[in-house]
Amino acid sequence: MTLFSYLNRARNGFSSSSKLLVVFSLSSGGLVAYSESQSSIPPNNRELEGLPKKKKVVVLGTGWASISFLKDLDISSYDVQVVSPRNYFAFTPLLPSVTCGTVEARSIVEPIRNIIKKKKGDIHFWEAECTKIDAANKKVTCRSTIESNMGKKEFSLDYDYLVIATGAEVNTFNTPGVKEHCHFLKEVEDAQKIRTSVIDCFENAILPELTEEERRTNLHFVVVGGGPTGVEFAAELHDFVHEDLAKLYPLVQNMVRITIIQSGDHILNTYDNRISTFAETKFARDGIEVNTGCRVVSVTDKAVNMEVKATGEKVSIPRGMVLWSTGVSTRPVVKDFMDQIGQGKRRVLATDEWLRVKGCEDVYAIGDCATLVQRKVMQDIADIFKAADKDNSGTLIVEEFQDIIDDILIRYPQVNLHMQSQHLSRVTDLLKDPEGNARKEIDIEGFKLALCQVDSQMKSLPATAQVAAQQGTYLSSCFNKRELADFQPEGPRRFKGSGRHEFLPFRYKHLGSFAPLGGEQAAAELPGDWVSVGRSTQWLWYSVYASKQVSWRTRVLVVFDWTRRYIFGRDSSRI
Amino acid sequence: MTLFSYLNRARNGFSSSSKLLVVFSLSSGGLVAYSESQSSIPPNNRELEGLPKKKKVVVLGTGWASISFLKDLDISSYDVQVVSPRNYFAFTPLLPSVTCGTVEARSIVEPIRNIIKKKKGDIHFWEAECTKIDAANKKVTCRSTIESNMGKKEFSLDYDYLVIATGAEVNTFNTPGVKEHCHFLKEVEDAQKIRTSVIDCFENAILPELTEEERRTNLHFVVVGGGPTGVEFAAELHDFVHEDLAKLYPLVQNMVRITIIQSGDHILNTYDNRISTFAETKFARDGIEVNTGCRVVSVTDKAVNMEVKATGEKVSIPRGMVLWSTGVSTRPVVKDFMDQIGQGKRRVLATDEWLRVKGCEDVYAIGDCATLVQRKVMQDIADIFKAADKDNSGTLIVEEFQDIIDDILIRYPQVNLHMQSQHLSRVTDLLKDPEGNARKEIDIEGFKLALCQVDSQMKSLPATAQVAAQQGTYLSSCFNKRELADFQPEGPRRFKGSGRHEFLPFRYKHLGSFAPLGGEQAAAELPGDWVSVGRSTQWLWYSVYASKQVSWRTRVLVVFDWTRRYIFGRDSSRI
Missing domain, CATH: 3.50.50.100 (FAD/NAD(P)-binding domain)
Structure with missing residues (x-):
């Protein structure tokens, strides 16, 4: 009954407060x-x-x-x-x-x-x-x-x-053929379907009586969209192919091709450009092709058709599996x-x-x-002025403005961003005249002029x-x-x-964001304009993602999966 | 890098010969x-x-x-x-x-x-x-x-x-409605579909604006076929409901009903009848209904229609999910x-x-x-007689029969089974006359008569x-x-x-067979007419099934799954 009592201990341990995975849990609560x-x-x-x-x-x-x-x-x-x-x-x-x-x-x-x-x-x-x-x-x-x-x-x-x-939902931008021929990656079921589809491409490509061109087409994986999801999928796929599938499908291992199509000038273009550059360099080294500045115009049963934005040139590339990951709707x-x-x-x-x-x-x-x-400041500018101008004098003195500035900063965060971008240290600097001289008082037109740039700092949330x-x-x-x-x-x-x-x-x-790039390499954008790349960042990624799990159950399972992958590799059964 | 080197060690350990799970591996090789x-x-x-x-x-x-x-x-x-x-x-x-x-x-x-x-x-x-x-x-x-x-x-x-x-394939015996409305359990995909379907039944039954009757119908799980697969599914389902789902669906936990329909007189009727009795007693205690002697005549979108074989009475039972597990085709x-x-x-x-x-x-x-x-002995009886009758005398003497008996026993295993059933210790006993007296020689008619019962011992393999x-x-x-x-x-x-x-x-x-019956109870039929039931048999089942896995990977995963179930319970996500 040794095993039985061990299990009992384990169960009790988890019910109270297990220390088993403490190495993975930077933040205690999840x-x-x-x-x-x-x-x-x-x-x-x-x-x-x-x-x-x-x-x-x-x-x-x-x-x-x-x-x-x-x-x-x-x-x-x-x-x-x-x-x-x-x-x-x-x-x-x-x-x-x-x-x-x-x-x-x-x-x-x-x-x-x-x-x-x-x-x-x-x-x-x-x-x-x-x-x-x-x-x-x-x-x-x-x-x-x-x-x-x-x-x-x-x-x-x-x-x-x-x-x-x-x-x-996924946004297909009404591109013809996308709904019929592309995979998406929004739901768990999507991920499961992609997994089966990747294996299918390999099993298909290795069948007898195919030409080499057919095999190569079957093994051409196209990712439309160079955002975090597309990039991470390309990286995962590259690892899967090189760490696991190459051994199992030796006949076709050199025919695999992974292509990312990105309409912008860089992949991961919402991230710091040091991260984009790092990702592009790593992908170039890994043999993952990145086509930037290209827009997909249609997907057919055999090809992805795209347009090079700079030249207007139309290009058609034969395709195997296609993942569509470009924005939401x-x-x-x-x-x-x-x-x-x-x-x-x-x-x-x-x-x-x-x-x-x-x-x-x-x-x-x-x-x-x-x-x-x-809400824009300029929409409310008259009301703000009126509320600040307590004595109804028609002009605002510095003291009146200071009285109301905290409420303005809370209600309109763009004011703070504007001050940062203009390197203004004090709120009263906002009231300076165009030449930069302090003013004692300001009328409504001057007030409008002082704040008219503020709203350009508004950003929508990702x-x-x-x-x-x-x-x-x-x-x-x-x-x-x-x-x-x-x-x-x-x-x-x-x-x-x-x-x-x-x-x-x-x-x-914003607490920072990660971009795992495969091969135990990751990039991270951390608060305070700090960028971290490489293997240690991957370990940081493991730690943060383990700690952020919603339950002890999923935390244990995810860490077990990572360990299992490390020891046994990834499973290639088609289920 | 402690974790990293630990993982490296683990990986090496598995590649050579890990002792990690030795407690589960009775047989070393798998x-x-x-x-x-x-x-x-x-x-x-x-x-x-x-x-x-x-x-x-x-x-x-x-x-x-x-x-x-x-x-x-x-x-x-x-x-x-x-x-x-x-x-x-x-x-x-x-x-x-x-x-x-x-x-x-x-x-x-x-x-x-x-x-x-x-x-x-x-x-x-x-x-x-x-x-x-x-x-x-x-x-x-x-x-x-x-x-x-x-x-x-x-x-x-x-x-x-x-x-x-x-x-x-599954044998539906052309019963109307089976292909449309029933689940089978032959492939991994079948098992995954059943898992989703069980959760669906619960999610459906708990929805607002349903009558109690509708909820009960949704939660009536019917298993057609009382063989090992059907019985084991019923047992697993009972455990799942009582150990995990009851806590998550408290409003409907008392409305669940599991029914097994078996055409024979007992469930597990290919097993020793001590096992059948044990299973039936356990199921009666667990509240799993067992309808023996009933034949399903059709399955509709709302009910399973069956016939009581003894009386010919027709019974229709409202159904939720139905598993069909009755023989192969x-x-x-x-x-x-x-x-x-x-x-x-x-x-x-x-x-x-x-x-x-x-x-x-x-x-x-x-x-x-x-x-x-x-092959039947009686099909070849003339040839056997001819081959044995070396001197072509038309009669067989004991020595001639002894010369050939080893070849007969190898070619026709039913001879040995016949001797065991008749309690004959020596092969020459086969040649005794109907009164049980030894004979010195025997002609072809006598030889046919002596062996005419033998072929009734033939059994087809399960x-x-x-x-x-x-x-x-x-x-x-x-x-x-x-x-x-x-x-x-x-x-x-x-x-x-x-x-x-x-x-x-x-x-x-035959090396024996198991029937896990849920609640950490199993029954086993072991070689030498030995029957074992209860909790220790369940642990034997765990050991044998872990050791029989085809790879170290699946062995580790299966044992991890059992442990995970014990600690965290079973997952009820609908994926």
């Missing part, structure tokens, strides 16, 4: 280490105790934004219902690793029910797709995505607050909702700085499904897990403080109207 | 521990050296029979080509564990290329399906199963020897081949005792795709992994001894014709 704090009053007793009825919150989606929102939400004040066609959370930054079996699909998913189970109280999950948001009647219609022999598949849910966190249900609320002409659902959907009461949108539209997670966390803190905020608003003063905003606006804090 | 013995003469030099050209062997299938054949085959004498739509070997006895995530699908598969890589020489694998066996021209036609953008998908292979090891390509060679009226492809397909030269069939048809593996090993040993056997035949004497058979006929040795 991103979603749910607090076990419970409602002090059982929910169904609230009304008996004379407390107000709990508000109904419906959350759409189970991705980064939704999970981060749920993790910190105090569900003693809310009835929560979560709706998503996926009954699990997926650690999407590891999806490219799943495409080649470096990490198994199951190792990066955590059932949503495991997560909500830890939050005792009124929280429910329904595996269904939201088909209609009816903001006028505060209702959503959902449909089960499961094939079943039951007739009834639709149901509707009422809400007091709706949180839209449905993520985005709005889901139909969100698009329909946008039409309802007068956002029909926009490309993406817009929210204000408190993540409230514009033109709609009590609806919030977080993550890739929405974009935060920062569609990343990091942004989504921070938005979820921010929104839950607002929900938790809602009752308190009625008496003690914490936000900046309202320039239009009176009083203060209930909450501080959402502010994104 | 079933398919390939010998690294290589051809002493590189194949392409054979003709230069004046050696005969290597014979071409085509093997269809990558299951137990095929893998066991390949593992021991001396490929210095053969050009081997393996054709199968699955590029991996699957450890099928663990398939029921995959249906509920106790073991992951990837943990029980090993790429065929990993296996053949170890055998340096002319051995190739093509991922394709054999669509036609042309025995007259010694050729097979194959078609790639992969969707691809290449035109050419068919190719043909010539052979000198063909080994058919394609396994079998011949694949179309084999059926077509049977028509060609005059076996069209048979149900299953027939081989002789040397595993050669009857009515066909140089074609062998092993595993579930064929059945070994033992369609199990154990039989398939033993057949593969046996056949490879025949192939390896082929040249030697021309000079030194090792088989029994031919009663028709002269000389001896080249090889000893195949003889199956």
Whole structure:
């Protein structure tokens, strides 16, 4: 019974606080280490105790934004219902690793029910797709995505607050042939399909009675889009081919070709250019072709057709597998909702700085499904001036401006960015005249002139897990403080109207980003303009990604997968 | 770099001979521990050296029979080509564990290329399906199963020897609705689909706006067939529900129902009846319903319709998921081949005792795709008598019979079984007269009478992994001894014709069988009429199944999966 008692020990160890993987866990808690704090009053007793009825919150989606929102939400004040066609959370930054079996699909998913189970109280999950948001009647219609022999598949849910966190679709830019012939990499299923497809290409290329040209075409892997996903997939694929498949398919190992097609001038062009250069140099050394400045115009059953942007030249390249990873697009249900609320002409659902959907009461949108539209200073410039000009003199003195500047900086973060870009150390420097001389007072036209450059500093947030997670966390803190905020608003003063905003606006804090480049090499952009590349960065990547796992289970599985890959290589079975 | 050097050590450890899992490995080698013995003469030099050209062997299938054949085959004498739509070997006895995530699908598969890589020489694998066996021209036609953008998908292979090891299909007995509505459990993909389907049933049953009856119907799991596969699935499902899902779906946990429908009088009726009784008692305690003596007549989208065999009563039961696991049937390509060679009226492809397909030269069939048809003594009785009657006296004396009895016992194993059943200790007892008196001599009529009961002892072999593996090993040993056997035949004497058979006929040795029953309980039938049940048998099961894995990789993965299940439970994500 030695083994049995060992297992018992192991089980107990994990239930409390295992030190097993401490080397991988730089941050102790992990991103979603749910607090076990419970409602002090059982929910169904609230009304008996004379407390107000709990508000109904419906959350759409189970991705980064939704999970981060749920993790910190105090569900003693809310009835929560979560709706998503996926009954699990997926650690999407590891999806490219799943495409080649470096990490198994199951190792990066955590059932949503495991997560909500830890939050005792009124929280429910329904595996269904939201088909209609009816903001006028505060209702959503959902449909089960499961094939079943039951007739009834639709149901509707009422809400007091709706949180839209449905993520985005792949954007094909309506390029002909993409939907039919390309793989995407947004979901776990996509990664599993790519894995099978890679093996298929090899099994196909090695069959008897093929010409060499046919074999080469079969083994030409084309990646459209040189962003982090495309680059990481190309790197993973290169490693898979050279570390594992070359030994198993010796006859065709020299016929493999990997090509990245990027419309910009560099791959990873949202990163620091030191990282782009490092990646391009490494890929050149590895034999991964990078075609920059090329736009794909169509994909056919045998080729990818592209246009060289500089010359307008048309090029057709024979293809095997194609991965399409170029930007995101709005889901139909969100698009329909946008039409309802007068956002029909926009490309993406817009929210204000408190993540409230514009033109709609009590609806919030977080993550890739929405974009935060920062209010421009110039839209409010008259109101700001009026609010600052306490004595209604028609001119603003420095003291009056200083009185109001904190509220301006909170409400309009672009002011701070503008000061940084202009190397202004003090806020009063904003009021200097065009020659750089300090002014004692300024009228409305001078004030407009002083701030007219500010709004050019506004940037939209990238569609990343990091942004989504921070938005979820921010929104839950607002929900938790809602009752308190009625008496003690914490936000900046309202320039239009009176009083203060209930909450501080959402502010994104960039904690850095990684680009694993294969061959145990990675690049990282870290806060403070710090760039790190090479093998040590890969180990940093391992540490951060292990620590960021949502549960001990997935943490153990991911680390086990990495170790298994190191010892046994990647599996090439076609399942 | 501590971790790095640890991993390096680990990797080296596994490459040589790891002791890590010694507790699980009762047998040291594992079933398919390939010998690294290589051809002493590189194949392409054979003709230069004046050696005969290597014979071409085509093997269809990558299951137990095929893998066991390949593992021991001396490929210095053969050009081997393996054709199968699955590029991996699957450890099928663990398939029921995959249906509920106790073991992951990837943990029980090993790429065929990993296996053949170890055998340096002319051995190739093509991922394709054999669509036609042309025995007259010694050729097979194959078609790639992969969707691809290449035109050419068919190719043909010539052979000198063909080994058919394609396994079998599920037998639906043409029951209406089975193909449309039931799950099967023959392939890894089947197990993965069942896993998703089980989760779907729960996610569906918990949705809002359903009646309790609808929820109960959704959660009624029906297993048709009370053999090992059906029973093991029911047991796994019961564990999954009670150990994992009940916590995650508390609203519906008491609505789950598992029903086994068995046409025989007992479940596991090929096992010792002590095991059947143990299983039925355990299932009754667990609340798994067992309907014996019932035949399913049709499956509709909402119900399973069955007939109680004793009374003829028709019963319709509302159903959720249905698993159909009742016997095997011949694949179309084999059926077509049977028509060609005059076996069209048979149900299953027939081989002789040397595993050669009857009515066909140089074609062998092993595993579930064929059945070994033992030659009857009474078919050959005149020839046996003639061969034994050396002096052509028309009567057989005891000495003449003793001269030939060893060859008889080898050629007709049913003689030995008959003697055991009649409690005869000496072979000469066979010649006793009906009153039990010894006879000095016997004529042909007396001889026929003495042996007329013998053939009733013939049994067909079960369609199990154990039989398939033993057949593969046996056949490879025949192939390896082929040249030697021309000079030194090792088989029994031919009663028709002269000389001896080249090889000893195949003889199956039953090493025992397991039936895991859930809740850490298993039953085992071991050699020597020994039956073992309970928790210790489950640990024996773990040990044997870990040791029987085809590679160290799968062994580590399976043991890790068991440990993971014990610590973290089974995953309920719908992927």
